[in-house]
Amino acid sequence: MARSRTIWVTAALMTATLGAAVVPATAAPAAAPRAAAACPTGWGSLPKTDYTGTLDSVTNARTGRHDCYDRFVVDVPGAAAADIGYFVQYVDRFIADPSGIPIPVTGGAILEVRVNAPAYNPETGASTYPGRFARPLPGVNVTGYSTFRDTKYGGSFEGQTQFGLGVRARLPFRVLPLDGRLVVDVAHSWTATR
Numbered sequence: 001m002a003r004s005r006t007i008w009v010t011a012a013l014m015t016a017t018l019g020a021a022v023v024p025a026t027a028a029p030a031a032a033p034r035a036a037a038a039c040p041t042g043w044g045s046l047p048k049t050d051y052t053g054t055l056d057s058v059t060n061a062r063t064g065r066h067d068c069y070d071r072f073v074v075d076v077p078g079a080a081a082a083d084i085g086y087f088v089q090y091v092d093r094f095i096a097d098p099s100g101i102p103i104p105v106t107g108g109a110i111l112e113v114r115v116n117a118p119a120y121n122p123e124t125g126a127s128t129y130p131g132r133f134a135r136p137l138p139g140v141n142v143t144g145y146s147t148f149r150d151t152k153y154g155g156s157f158e159g160q161t162q163f164g165l166g167v168r169a170r171l172p173f174r175v176l177p178l179d180g181r182l183v184v185d186v187a188h189s190w191t192a193t194r
Contacts (some may be wrong), residue, residue, distance in 0.1 A: 037069030037180035043172035043187060045058045045129065053116035054083040058126035061137050063148060069185040070147040073167055076117045077180050084177040085116030088184055094164035096133070096154045103134045107149035107166025111173065115163075115182050119156035129161070137163070146188045147171060 054077035066070040091112045094103045119129035130138050131153035142148040150166030167186055176183040180187055 010124075034143060039187065039189075039191075040174075041172075041191075043174045043185075045090060045170050045172050047087070048175045049087045050175075051116070052083055052085040052142040054066070054079040054085075055122050055159070055192055056117055057121060058115060058117050058119040059128050061129070061131070061140065061151075061153075063140050063142055063145070063151070065145055066185075069187045070112065070142075070145050070167075071185070072151075072163070072184040073147070074113070074115050074117075074161070074163070074182045075117065075143045075180065076182065079117060079180060081179045082181050086175055086182055087114040087116075087175065088173065088175050090170050093103045094152060094154065095167075097101045097160070098157055099155075099164060101134070103152050103154060103164060105150050105152050105166040107168060109167050109170040111165040111167055111184070111186065112154075113163040113165060113182075113184055116159060117161060118159045119161040122159070129156070144173070147186045 007138055028031055057077050058076055060075040062073050062075070064073070069089070089112055091110050092132060094105045094110050094112055095101070096103055119131065120127050133153060133155050135153055135154055137151040140151050142151060147168050148165060149168060152164040154161070154162030164185070171187050172190060173184060173186045
């Protein structure tokens, strides 16, 4: 009797083990495909302006890449968002003010960015930004960007600092004055996804 019980238990264990080995495991659910980024829309490509201004000085310009747009930032430490004025528009040629000298900018379109803040100390006249007239922006490399192709410094005159951005095409953009900086985002496309 004990022997038949042992045979029966052994047979049951072998059946369970073989059954588990033969039955395929349930596959884990497949990862959902990555959805396309939902990008903001409605920015447009017409000029955007705010005529306020600040005596706080421009100290830096930088760029960044995002899923839906390329970003250009002008640092104006100490300036409140409400005091950072600007004039941003597409132009046929980037012309330095007040000299009238054209500055070549590479790309399918040129976005001129004027910040109503000097790139010098208003009291001493000493430069606060290391950019050189008609040269690429120092420390900025737009190689591999989706939208940006080139950057140039136009100079600073009578409290306005001028930059030229070469972009792939005339694309929608937005301007965001924030505490201590002005942000210009240029979309990768006109559609709502990247």
